[in-house]
Amino acid sequence: MREFKIAEPKTADELAALLAETTETTALIAGGTDLIDELKSGVATAGLVVDLRGVAGLAGITKEKDGGLRIGAMTRVVDLAGDVTVAKDYPGLKEAALSLATPQLRNAGTVGGNLCQRPRCWYYRDPEVACRKKGGFNCFAYQGRNKYHCLFGGSGCFIVAPSDLAPALVSLGARVTIGSAKGDKTIPLEGFYALPEIDVTRENVLEKGQFLKSVAVPAPKPGQKGAYVKLKERGTWDFALASAAVTAVVKGGTLEEIAIVMGGVAPVPWRLKKAEDVLRGKPATEPLIRQAADAALADATPLRENGYKTDLLYAALKQAVMAVAA
Ligand SMILES: Cc1cc2nc3c(=O)[nH]c(=O)nc-3n(C[C@H](O)[C@H](O)[C@H](O)COP(=O)(O)OP(=O)(O)OC[C@H]3O[C@@H](n4cnc5c(N)ncnc54)[C@H](O)[C@@H]3O)c2cc1C
Numbered sequence: 595m596r597e598f599k600i601a602e603p604k605t606a607d608e609l610a611a612l613l614a615e616t617t618e619t620t621a622l623i624a625g626g627t628d629l630i631d632e633l634k635s636g637v638a639t640a641g642l643v644v645d646l647r648g649v650a651g652l653a654g655i656t657k658e659k660d661g662g663l664r665i666g667a668m669t670r671v672v673d674l675a676g677d678v679t680v681a682k683d684y685p686g687l688k689e690a691a692l693s694l695a696t697p698q699l700r701n702a703g704t705v706g707g708n709l710c711q712r713p714r715c716w717y718y719r720d721p722e723v724a725c726r727k728k729g730g731f732n733c734f735a736y737q738g739r740n741k742y743h744c745l746f747g748g749s750g751c752f753i754v755a756p757s758d759l760a761p762a763l764v765s766l767g768a769r770v771t772i773g774s775a776k777g778d779k780t781i782p783l784e785g786f787y788a789l790p791e792i793d794v795t796r797e798n799v800l801e802k803g804q805f806l807k808s809v810a811v812p813a814p815k816p817g818q819k820g821a822y823v824k825l826k827e828r829g830t831w832d833f834a835l836a837s838a839a840v841t842a843v844v845k846g847g848t849l850e851e852i853a854i855v856m857g858g859v860a861p862v863p864w865r866l867k868k869a870e871d872v873l874r875g876k877p878a879t880e881p882l883i884r885q886a887a888d889a890a891l892a893d894a895t896p897l898r899e900n901g902y903k904t905d906l907l908y909a910a911l912k913q914a915v916m917a918v919a920a
Pocket of ligand 1: 804
């Protein structure tokens with residue numbers, strides 16, 4: 595592990611000023627469950643590691659005046675999973691938080707770190723491999739070992755978005771507040787993530803000097819239901835091979851409004867708008883869900899070893915839609 599300096603800002607303004615002024619290569623550390631591995635292996639390097647744990651006001655869950663919820667970036671995953679309002683109003687988000695990693699990792703890991711974690715692609719994680727994400731010329735997964743890679747959205751890089759919280763939050767219409775020395779700005783979480791064709795070396799739109807401050811989830815609508823289904827290779831902790839987050843307004847068994855977001859199948863949380871169009875305004879039945887999955891899969895381009903994920907997409911979608919329609 596290479597040497598680095600540590601900074602411990604105490605306020606968001608101090609953090610923003612530090613990030614604006616420093617000329618060092620900088621890494622933000624929250625719970626450290628992903629970043630420390632990257633620094634140890636040499637996949638990530640930093641001259642300055644900025645510790646977010648002492649920054650006032652970045653942790654905690656608060657109810658907004660409009661009935662929505664604000665979740666600070668430094669809120670621990672365990673606190674999100676145990677929050678009573680999350681359990682009552684956003685059951686899909688609770689399921690996503692509980693499905694994530696292990697109790698130890700949920701204790702240390704934060705919501706901001708979860709949303710900003712780097713991909714698990716084994717070529718990217720191998721310090722000996724100079725893949726495109728690390729400034730090289732090739733994506734070795736494309737013609738190599740690609741059973742864990744993407745069905746949608748890959749162009750020159752075929753990673754999948756690993757976060758469990760991201761699909762659940764995108765399906766809820768969450769917005770993120772980004773801090774910097776220029777002030778705060780708020781954007782939809784869906785627009786926070788960026789495909790490799792935008793910039794293959796990063797997975798989101800954060801620029802130098804910016805950091806994630808909080809996530810805001812809109813108040814639940816009357817009749818709103820949610821579910822998160824995560825399909826994994828192993829029964830114990832694991833990342834999703836495919837996961838489906840579904841948020842829908844259900845009236846008399848009919849899906850009046852619906853948002854479907856998949857994890858593990860694309861470099862970003864992947865919205866299945868064509869499937870939503872098939873399901874919207876109708877009672878959920880197995881043949882209709884099959885039709886919805888087929889509409890979504892018309893855009894899929896499986897690689898040599900990951901065609902099985904098309905079946906997982908259908909299975910996750912069916913379980914999640916049936917759960918909200920029940
Ligand atoms: C064995 C293992 C299993 C795991 N399983 C899962 C799983 O099943 N599902 C899942 O979703 N994840 C999983 N993870 C990934 C991850 O460790 C956790 O999701 C955790 O929540 C990350 O949070 P952290 O606070 O530890 O992040 P850190 O490691 O501190 O940071 C992760 C990244 O986010 C950046 N970052 C952190 N906070 C901010 C911020 N506020 N603004 C901008 N950038 C920021 C850091 O610079 C770093 O690049 C797993 C990790 C391990 C090691």
